[in-house]
Amino acid sequence: MATVELRFSALPEHVRTARLVAAAVARRAGVDEAVLDEVRLAVGEACSRAVGLHRTNGITAPVKVSLIEEEKQFSIEVGDEAPHAAPGDPAAAVAGDDAETEEDEMGLAVISGLVDDVEVKAGQDGGLIRMTWPTAPPPVPVA
Template sequence: MATVELRFSALPEHVRTARLVAAAVARRAGVDEAVLDEVRLAVGEACTRAVGLHQAHEIAAPVRVVLVEEEKQFSIEVGDEAPHAVASDAPAAGAPGAEADSEAEDEMGLAVISGLVDDVEVTTGESGGQIRMSWPISVAPALN
């Protein structure tokens, strides 16, 4: 099992780099060429979401991207350290309109990711969240 870990400051300009690294590692791992655009787009959405959450909550910690190549699948985990509301939490103080807009953007980003990736798992909690996406690795025929 091969793992690549990328950490970057929560700045929008670093999302492109994360997308390029993810596509390169996915290609090397054996993800089908036809799926690489989906990998790039999904990673871009997940990283943009994490950057937005870090900026909204003024979190200085870096965004984490972990790329894992296993025997039959390639997975990417994008993690943030922003506190996520738990259903039982009371509404946060502040401008309710801005918070609703932020939640709508968050839901739209997750919907885009779900449309691009068949195998997605989103976990959130008070200490951060993680989006785990995975794709099958195609076994290339041996060249003689």
């Protein structure tokens, strides 16, 4: 299992770099060429969401991105350190900004539309979006 880790300051201008690195590593891992645009868009959306959460909550810690190459699959994890309320928590409705919540939900909807295998975890210590794509087996050398 090969893993590439990125950490970047929560600034919008760094999202593009994360997208480019993710696409390059996905290509090397064997993700189908036709899916690479979806990888770029999903990573961009997840990283933009994390950047927004960090900036809104005044968090100076970096956004974390892990690019994980496993047998037959490639995963990308984007982590933030923003506190997330549990779904349906009445305190979240009082404390949260409705426009901010809608934007967050829209970002997750976009990611879910781009990636078939998505897992979202969120808690008081931060959140994690894990996106997974299948990879093609490496070509067999011809003798």
